[in-house]
Amino acid sequence: MTSPYTGQPAEAAAPAGHAGSSLLADYAAGTAGAVAAWSVETHLAGCGRCRQELSAYADPDRLARNRSAVLVRSALPESRAGRVLRRSGVPDHVLRLLAATPSLRASWLLAVVGVLAVVTVETGFVEQAGPGGPPGLRGLMPFLLVAPLLILASVAAAFAPALDPAHRLAVAAPCSGLTLLLARAVSALAVALIPVICAAFFVPGPPWLPAALLLPSLALCATALAAATVVGPVAAAAGSAVLWALPVVALAATHLPLAVVQWHAQYACAVVLLVAAAVLLVRRDRFEFGWNR
Amino acid sequence: MTLEVHTADVQVRGLSRRYGSTRALDNVDLTVEPGVTGLLGPNGAGKTTLLSILATVNEPDAGEVSVFGLDPRDRAERVAIRRRLGYLPQELGYHRHFTVAAFLDYVAILKEIVNRRQRGEEVARVLAATGLARYARKRISALSGGMRQRLGIAQALLGSPDLLVLDEPTAGLDPEQRLRFRELVSNLPGDPVIVLSTHQADDIAAICPNVIVLLQGQVRFAGTPAELAATATGHVWTAQARDAHAHLSWRGGDSLWRHIGEQPPAGAQIVAATVEDGYLLLSQRAGGQ
Numbered sequence: 356m357t358s359p360y361t362g363q364p365a366e367a368a369a370p371a372g373h374a375g376s377s378l379l380a381d382y383a384a385g386t387a388g389a390v391a392a393w394s395v396e397t398h399l400a401g402c403g404r405c406r407q408e409l410s411a412y413a414d415p416d417r418l419a420r421n422r423s424a425v426l427v428r429s430a431l432p433e434s435r436a437g438r439v440l441r442r443s444g445v446p447d448h449v450l451r452l453l454a455a456t457p458s459l460r461a462s463w464l465l466a467v468v469g470v471l472a473v474v475t476v477e478t479g480f481v482e483q484a485g486p487g488g489p490p491g492l493r494g495l496m497p498f499l500l501v502a503p504l505l506i507l508a509s510v511a512a513a514f515a516p517a518l519d520p521a522h523r524l525a526v527a528a529p530c531s532g533l534t535l536l537l538a539r540a541v542s543a544l545a546v547a548l549i550p551v552i553c554a555a556f557f558v559p560g561p562p563w564l565p566a567a568l569l570l571p572s573l574a575l576c577a578t579a580l581a582a583a584t585v586v587g588p589v590a591a592a593a594g595s596a597v598l599w600a601l602p603v604v605a606l607a608a609t610h611l612p613l614a615v616v617q618w619h620a621q622y623a624c625a626v627v628l629l630v631a632a633a634v635l636l637v638r639r640d641r642f643e644f645g646w647n648r
Numbered sequence: 649m650t651l652e653v654h655t656a657d658v659q660v661r662g663l664s665r666r667y668g669s670t671r672a673l674d675n676v677d678l679t680v681e682p683g684v685t686g687l688l689g690p691n692g693a694g695k696t697t698l699l700s701i702l703a704t705v706n707e708p709d710a711g712e713v714s715v716f717g718l719d720p721r722d723r724a725e726r727v728a729i730r731r732r733l734g735y736l737p738q739e740l741g742y743h744r745h746f747t748v749a750a751f752l753d754y755v756a757i758l759k760e761i762v763n764r765r766q767r768g769e770e771v772a773r774v775l776a777a778t779g780l781a782r783y784a785r786k787r788i789s790a791l792s793g794g795m796r797q798r799l800g801i802a803q804a805l806l807g808s809p810d811l812l813v814l815d816e817p818t819a820g821l822d823p824e825q826r827l828r829f830r831e832l833v834s835n836l837p838g839d840p841v842i843v844l845s846t847h848q849a850d851d852i853a854a855i856c857p858n859v860i861v862l863l864q865g866q867v868r869f870a871g872t873p874a875e876l877a878a879t880a881t882g883h884v885w886t887a888q889a890r891d892a893h894a895h896l897s898w899r900g901g902d903s904l905w906r907h908i909g910e911q912p913p914a915g916a917q918i919v920a921a922t923v924e925d926g927y928l929l930l931s932q933r934a935g936g937q
Binding site: 424431448454530 | 772
């Protein structure tokens with residue numbers, strides 16, 4: 356006669372219809388095979404006698420550790436977006452690090468969307484009633500000015516120590532400062548780009564405008580990150596914002612607002628992006644803040 | 649024959665640090681061995697600066713630091729120190745929208761405990777050790793000051809560090825919580841090096857085998873609490889009235905005036921000095937210089 360749980364010859368000591376002692380011991384130790392463990396679990400659900408016998412084999416320390424870990428896991432809140440990302444393969448520890456990023460919080464994103472909505476609507480009004488400029492481009496300047504700056508603000512908020520209340524713990528931790536910074540900055544950049552690109556479809560302008568915003572936005576954020584290794588994060592973000600605002604306003608005054616995102620500007624942005632990335636790489640230790648002032 | 653050279657776990661030589669015209673640390677030398685070392689000093693004495701340098705989050709202007717034989721000026725060695733470090737800053741900020749468990753989970757990740765199960769077990773361990781297990785789901789914004797301080801202590805314990813740097817860990821704790829903290833520190837496994845700063849001389853007397861008094865950025869005393877108390881032997885006396893020549897005088901619960909000073913009057917009732925008396929006497933002497 357074979358055991359219904361293991362397919363092996365039934366133990367003499369196992370009462371009919373119940374799991375044997377050695378099988379229960381193996382199950383408690385986690386050494387029973389997958390099929391046997393499944394059978395035992397099915398049986399245990401309906402058999403109080405075997406459940407009671409199993410408790411004698413359980414390791415109380417292991418149970419306590421498991422219980423504590425499960426309780427902690429259940430105390431970790433997870434947003435809907437976090438759940439989707441985790442199921443998409445993003446490691447949960449990366450999601451936890453990103454959860455501490457202010458510009459990835461719903462309130463920040465709502466503010467970005469709100470500002471973009473106002474600027475987009477205003478752009479439409481100026482286009483219809485505003486003075487000067489070629490038709491189709493009259494109202495574009497405010498959008499070209501604000502959209503990349505919103506992305507810059509999101510990235511700056513992701514790496515500014517002043518907005519990270521537990522910044523000192525991050526500095527004293529072995530986790531690389533640059534890795535943490537880039538994870539947050541890139542996530543903030545990606546998330547802020549979505550509403551900006553969407554809004555670019557609604558403002559009056561050429562159809563390639565949404566794509567043309569990508570490189571300047573990247574270059575602007577990279578410049579701020581690179582400058583932060585020299586002058587500190589707030590000054591770096593403010594300086595980069597001015598560097599963007601000056602050509603946008605100047606070109607708009609000459610009725611050429613789109614020049615700031617056209618081909619020659621794209622080349623310039625690509626160069627700036629490369630230089631900024633090189634500076635960031637060379638001076639990456641500066642993001643540890645602590646030892647290197 | 650092998651020559652065994654003992655290297656102290658934490659060694660500081662000629663450490664100096666300025667903030668503008670303020671000298672926070674002035675040529676500090678000290679050695680810290682396993683066990684609890686208490687750092688005693690008034691506000692502005694340089695305790696926080698010294699601890700932040702030991703925790704590798706601050707840089708000295710001059711001097712050398714060695715932690716477990718590692719030099720924090722070297723990037724790789726600095727990371728190696730941080731892997732063995734638990735740090736409670738004086739003013740620890742919290743992500744207030746996090747729950748207690750989520751915050752600890754976050755700090756555990758910063759400490760490179762990436763495995764989900766291992767992190768869960770570690771967070772559960774420090775929650776239990778600090779009596780916060782039942783508040784695991786609570787948002788940090790809803791915690792009292794004392795509970796936040798316990799959370800700060802809990803995060804420092806993550807990963808069972810070999811070096812614990814605790815800047816005023818008992819600030820904001822009520823008397824029972826302070827006793828629990830003493831119990832917790834006394835029972836930490838593995839004999840870690842613990843350096844803690846405090847204003848509470850009774851904390852020092854209760855849990856620190858070693859004490860360092862830092863005054864005006866300089867080490868004015870390093871020894872045991874009993875030795876610190878002994879520095880005031882013969883300088884503490886009681887009387888029925890206030891003594892104008894004493895450095896410090898206060899009326900105790902027994903209505904007698906307790907005095908600390910350089911020269912007790914003839915016939916004064918000399919009493920046993922405490923750690924606090926020793927510290928106050930040193931502090932008064934330093935202030936008079």
